[in-house]
Amino acid sequence: MMTSSILIEHLASKSPYFWVNPELDNNDLVSDELAIPSQEIYEAEKRWKRFGPLLAVLFDELKGSDGIIESELTPVPMMQEELSRDSGNVIEGQLYLKADHSLPVAGSVKARGGVYEVLCLAEELALKNLSIDQNSDYRILTSPEAKKLFSQYTVSVGSTGNLGLSIGIMASTLGFNVCVHMSSEAKTWKKKILRELGVDVVEHFDDYSGAVAAGRIEAGNSPFSYFVDDENSERLFLGYSVAALRLEQQLAANGVVVDGDHPVFVYIPCGVGGAPGGISFGLKVKFGSAVHCFFAEPTEAPCMLLNMAAGYERDLNIFDIGLKLDTEADGLAVPQASRLVTNMMKTLLSGVCTVTDEALFKYLYQLGKTESIKIEPSAAAGFAGPGMLLGSAQGRAYLAEHGLEAKMQKATHIVWTTGGRFVPSFEYEEFYSKGKMANLSGSQNRTGA
């Protein structure tokens, strides 16, 4: 175990690292003393169900699923082979993608959190101001009366792109005014989609935390403003957590057993932490010590690793250690992790791996080439996980400590691909060529960690 000053030096050097959480609790039951009780996941699932009929009316692409926003669990055997070759470590067991890159409505994992938070707000306002209750048919929320109610309110949010898209699409569809504060990383095409929806897009020449702060100030204390606080939102967190209930069904449908002898390893890209945190919380509630949750962050923005490893007390951000957020992974370009999430994950998270931009592009290319699946750079971060778990000293120590070495043939690895559906093809072609180049020049995993 590195001391925190050596670890900070390592992170500052931007070399990939596989960090194992020394405070992981191997208990099968998630403590009921956390800030968010696990029961809330089931309440969130009920809310999604109440809104299903309405969502099916609002979005054509949800007609076939009764308004449920969900992605597939897909085996990717050719990518598994590619990663084994690339990392120099044979990945036994089976590798799946949780294909949130193709989630309907928002085209990224934010379709879980962002859409859910807007639904919470709409329900709260509707129950208070319209004559409906939780058993009503929520399709009534397309009525002129409901639209008039929502149009009195402005929803604002700070974003590096994808959260703004999900909030903007959902809130404007219901009739809210929306103001999205975009940080400097945000892609032009994401701003364009929002503007076409009538969303007020404010561009900041500042990083993500700056954009969030601007949104928070602007929303201020007006009773008609609602601020989606990505650095602290329980609603976002719970929206994401429902993914675990869905994944449980999908694993069962694929005949995947999850227990002490059949471990599941999950690798999820991490920005501020809400998405991977909420999903992991749900998975730990469902599967306890049989599931091992790892986050993946850019070497240029390892804010979660920094906060979890170098002490909660100090609230370090990545600028404090000399990093610059210089990454193409716009969804992960965050200097400061969510305090809510670091607290929730303190004993639940197995670890964090960091990934260079070069490796992100390489994985994006490999996935496109082997499986014809298109993702955005942020969504590729999790692919570093299996190789680093098997190939790094820290990863091997983790497997030994948990008695997992002899069980790896029966293991399931799930890489969560978190975005990409809306990426314009000219952008994708550019990512793909960069990845092809990176693929030629070799791997991070064989040398690093």
Ligand SMILES: *Cc1c(COP(=O)(O)O)cnc(C)c1O
């Ligand atoms: C937002 C985002 C993430 C990470 O979610 P956080 O809640 O910020 O940790 C990962 N991938 C993509 C594509 C994203 O847009």
